[in-house]
Amino acid sequence: MQAVPFAHAAHVVRPPARRARIIALVLSIVAVGFSIVFGVYARRTFALFDRNDPERYVEPAIYALVFLLFAMLFRMVAAICELIWLARTWTNLPEELRKVGPVDKVTSGLAVGLSFVPGISWVWKLGLVMAVVEGFERMRTSIPFQALVPKKLGLAAVIVAWVPGLNVYVAPFLWEMFATRIDVVCREILSAQTGQPAMPTAPPLPR
Numbered sequence: 737m738q739a740v741p742f743a744h745a746a747h748v749v750r751p752p753a754r755r756a757r758i759i760a761l762v763l764s765i766v767a768v769g770f771s772i773v774f775g776v777y778a779r780r781t782f783a784l785f786d787r788n789d790p791e792r793y794v795e796p797a798i799y800a801l802v803f804l805l806f807a808m809l810f811r812m813v814a815a816i817c818e819l820i821w822l823a824r825t826w827t828n829l830p831e832e833l834r835k836v837g838p839v840d841k842v843t844s845g846l847a848v849g850l851s852f853v854p855g856i857s858w859v860w861k862l863g864l865v866m867a868v869v870e871g872f873e874r875m876r877t878s879i880p881f882q883a884l885v886p887k888k889l890g891l892a893a894v895i896v897a898w899v900p901g902l903n904v905y906v907a908p909f910l911w912e913m914f915a916t917r918i919d920v921v922c923r924e925i926l927s928a929q930t931g932q933p934a935m936p937t938a939p940p941l942p943r
Contacts, residue, residue, distance in 0.1 A: 747831070749926045752919040753824035757912065760817035763810045764908035770807035771904055774800050811904060818908075819848050821915055825868060828922055833871035836863040858898055865890040865914075872921050881924035883917065890914040 777800035784793040823844040826834060834842045850860045869887040876885075893910035897903045 749828045749922055749929060750824065751926065752828070752922045753821040754919060756817045756820040756824070757915045757919070760814045760821065761908070761912045763814035763817065764904075764912075767807045767810035767814060767908075768905060770803045770810060774803035774807055777803060807904070811908075814908060818911060818915075819851055822851075822864065822868075823848050825915075825918055825922065826864070828925075829868065829871040830875070833874060834867070836860070836867050842867075858894075861897075862891070862894045865894055868918065872918070872925075875925065879925050879928050881921060881928060883920045883924050885921055886914050886917045889917065 777796045780796040781793045781800055784796060786792050826842075826844050826847050831841055834840075834847075836842050836847075839846075847864055851857045851864075853860070866887075869885045869890055872885045889910065893907055893914045896910055897907035899907075
């Protein structure tokens with residue numbers, strides 16, 4: 737069955753939220769640093785643990801908790817910046833393509849809002865990523881662009897974020913790779929709409 741090209745009407749793509757993406761990356765790197773220091777002090781706490789002399793391990797335990805707290809705070813702010821980027825990317829899809837599962841015409845507010853609901857947020861973000869990559873592939877039929885849409889990379893970034901530990905050390909950087917390549921797609925579509933050449937980019941990686 738032949739696919740029917742999508743009619744993008746007068747929808748105009750806006751520049752991607754590059755600043756939010758970069759801030760998220762920097763904060764994630766800082767969070768990794770704090771989590772590593774937390775691990776050092778946690779090991780020191782266990783090494784000094786003595787029920788009969790709690791003063792030996794109280795100080796390193798407090799340092800460990802402080803560094804863990806900072807790691808969590810930086811990662812939470814980074815996650816918010818990732819959602820800001822995702823909201824802008826979501827608005828770059830025509831309204832007819834903003835569909836997550838059975839929910840049609842999902843607004844950017846709803847897309848971001850449900851991402852804060854415990855439990856639902858994991859599956860919801862996966863649905864958003866699938867909708868983004870499939871939406872841009874449909875846009876390719878009416879606005880040709882050369883960049884690859886990184887579907888597998890996006891799914892991997894969300895799924896790895898479900899795993900404790902990997903959600904700090906690996907998932908943010910997979911997300912950065914995914915977001916960077918989606919930004920390339922947005923720039924090429926924007927260039928096709930405005931008639932201006934897109935910024936040069938590195939050769940795309942396989943999906």
